[in-house]
Amino acid sequence: METQTQEGPRWELDLVNASFLTGIPILAAIGMVWYSMNYGVSGVELGIFGFMYIACGLSITAGYHRLFSHRTHKAAWPLRLFYALFGAGAFQNSAIKWCSDHRRHHLVTDTDDDPYSVLKGFFWAHIGWVMVAQEEERVEKVDDLQADPILAFQDRHIFLIGFLVGMVLPGMAGWFFLGGLAGFMGGFIWGGLFRVVIVHHATFLINSAAHTWGTQPYSTANTSRDSPFLSLLTYGEGYHNFHHTFQADYRNGHKWHHWDPTKWWIKGFSFIKMTSGLHKIPDKTIESRKMKTAYEQSLKLANDEQKENALGFVERLRTGYSELDAHRKALKEAKKNKAGVSSKSRKSMCIDLKKEIKASKEAIAQIRDEFQQWMNGLPAAA
Ligand SMILES: [Zn+2]
Ligand SMILES: [Zn+2]
Known part of the structure; x- marks a missing residue:
């Protein structure tokens, strides 16, 4: 369908994104070696890592993905604020931009217009698409999200919020629990740098691996696949064939025994009325x-x-x-x-x-x- 009439390459490297995505893992690796050689690792660093991993990861899966992108349920403002803060800390752009890309991914899966189509290669779907400056910034319909003052604010100050919540906050926690500048570095390296890398690649695997390996019990119309193994890393997002087939469902693992902590989180908050209107496909x-x-x-x-x-x-x-x-x-x-x-x-x-x-x-x-x-x-x- 596509006619290649342009002169030269149709894309160039997005320098900021590319250096961030390659620089952070390097910094994290150096930081962890340096830190553990000098100060060792205690339960505190692991605890800060664990908290940040869960808070930022769930803000992407329950917040950015199932709430904001797909509107599978409603959530009260404190929860939306939590997602906006820790979602920013995941360094995956603002919810509005993330959802615009994601809605397009569902609308035109596997086509040239799909921002992370796996048909352009595993690497492209995983991380390549983030590192490349798109020629034209296409925006999907997101006015429902722009109307949310929390998300509009997050979009305006995304990098500042991300830096404060994603890097400074774990550092401050380290300062508080371990003491001093060394403590700050411990929290920053484990809960900031290292955690960003892990949450990044867990999310990226859904666009690459969950469109490459696994089963297709619900639809063969596109490349999406169900992979229970991936669900272990991604709070249940591995049931991706189900999700592409029934995107209005707040669950991705629809059976009670499917490992889907995101659905338990959303359901759990419904008992204290923080979430409502949880949509389920019969x-x-x-x-x-x-x-x-x-x-x-x-x-x-x-x-x-x-x-x-x-x-x-x-x-x-x-x-x-x-x-x-x-x-x-x-x-x-x-x-x-x-x-x-x-x-x-x-x-x-x-x-x-x-x-x-x-x-x-x-x-x-x-x-x-x-x-x-x-x-x-x-x-x-x-
Ligand atoms: Zn989706
Ligand atoms: Zn997908």
Whole structure:
């Protein structure tokens, strides 16, 4: 599609970003060797590192990503302020700029307009795109974010806030807990320099590794992949195929056992009313999408009749889930409805409904089993 009519290279190095991204790891490495040789390392440096890693990391995943970019829930101002402060400390630009890039990434994934398209190479998606001055600064629709005074303020003073929160604050913590200039250096090196490198590359891995390695259970429409391993480093952001398929969901790991601390953080704050309107994609939608993707994969070699059959499974599964929903609602009603019903008959009604719920669950498991067996009989996808 792209016509290469320009003379010379279409990009040049962004000197500030490039020196920051290469300089900080070098400074961090030298600093850590120098510091540990002179002062050793205690639990305090590790504690400051840990606190900053969690505060800045979650400000990116829960704040910049799931709240500001995707609007998957609402958050009270103290939480938004926290994200603005520690997000700045992550040195990944202001929330407004970050979200503009990220919204475009979702809108035009894997195309030339995707700011970190993995099709331009692993290195480009990981870090190259930050080091290069883009010819034209394209801005996605972010007026909802510009209308937030906290984010507008953060955008105006991003480097000062980043320096104070991301570098001076851990240094001051070191000064306070360890004492003196040496203490300051300990906090600064561990909680500032080293932590910036770790949070940077954890975030970058989502744009590179989570578009390269892993499974595609929900969609094969783009390069996004699910990688539980990456979730360990990134507070749950590794379930990236799910996220690209259902970006309105506040969870990335949608099952309760999926390692997704970001979703637990967001959910946790809902109990004290600091977050609200947590958006969830219904299980039945997720499940039927998963089935559809599985059969699309295997069916590349199959005929129309087999395709028809697969859709039959999806339809049956949907019905199964609607029935389950209906029974659950009825049970909730029955528990509440005390007027005109004796407690004895209410009890037996509840028992009956619980049996129905169990039956619905078994029916769903049965459909899944049949589907799996049917899939096993298909020609494997090339
Ligand atoms: Zn996203
Ligand atoms: Zn992505």
